[in-house]
Amino acid sequence: MTTLENASAVLKLFAQKGIRQGHPGLSFSDVVEQLGLPKSTVSRLLMTMETQGLLERDPETRLYKIGKLLLAVSSHYLSTPLVDACSPYIQQLSKQTQCTGYISMLEGRDIMVMRMFPGRTYLQVVTPAGSLLPAAETAIGRAILARQTNQQVIDRYREGYRVSSPNSPQTLEALLATLAEIREKGWSFANNETLQGISTLATSISNKHRNETVGLCLSFPSPFDGNDLPAEIREGIVAVTRQVAEKLGDEYWL
Structure with a gap:
């Protein structure tokens, strides 16, 4: 393997061994065993990674930890508001699928549209940013609610559960069953x-570093068969959600 591939293997070892902040660190022998390289080669590799800020070595235990450079870069990425982090992905997915894309957040028992990306030909009716819609009556709202426990959902609707659409879960018990699915x-x-004639498919994603959760959604004309969900739309939004989730460490998807 190249030096870059070896360095990547070292960094992956932190995840494989569950080494997090507060853990003593990674030993020299751990790296030798993982890479299967001569000790002299591993020694030079670790020294280079330490010099470049990718690793730090505890002067007493001689164990390796993630270096300041990686921490600084990851901190900058993880501090980005989740709406902004997801926007380029949903914008691109909207273009690929020709669906209208949305990013929304939960506001009480409603969802607020934070970003809207118009599709090319699939949909002419749009819900602009800033709009409020009942969470229980939207795919994106239910996707976010599904991240909560049943008790949290019950507490959210403790003043009463009511819906306007006959196609939405009609009771709180029905909503809880839908969230379980x-x-x-x-x-x-x-x-x-x-909206009649309009269907939506949604997922949700969280950034635990900012304590934020958003819903990602694609909107398109309802299929003739209400259960005939276009596979390319489902696969597209799930793939994008997993891609962002991997970068944020969202264990719900990982």
């Missing part, structure tokens, strides 16, 4: 709920 599948589907 979403947790199993990872995605949420709404057909002819807030």
Whole structure:
């Protein structure tokens, strides 16, 4: 392997061994065993990584930890607001699928549209940024609610549960059952709920470093068969969500 590949293997070893902040660190022998290289080669590799700020070595234990350079870069990335971090991905997915893309956040029992990316030909009716919609009557709202426990959802609707759409879960018990299905599948589907003739498919993602959760959504004309969900739309939004989740360490998807 190249030096870059070896350095990458060393960094992956931190995740493989579950080494987090507060852990003593990675030993020289751990790296030798993982890479299967001569000790002299590993010694030079670790020294270079330490010099470049990729690793730090405890002067007493002689164990290796993640270096300041990596921490600084990752901290900058993880501090980005989640709406901004997800926007380029949903914008590109909207272009690829020709669906209208949305990013929303939960506001009480509603969801607020934070970003909207118009599709090319699939949809002419759009919900602009700043709009509020009932969370229980939208795919994106239910995708976010599914990240909460049943008790948290019950507490959110303690003043009463009411919906306007006949196609939405009609009772709190029905909503909880729907959320359980979403947790199993990872995605949420709404057909002819807030708008007749319009269907939406949504996922949710969290950044635990900022304590933020957003919903990602694609909107498109309802299929003739209400259960006939376009596979390319489902696969596209799930793939994008997993891609962002991997970067943020969102264990819900990992």
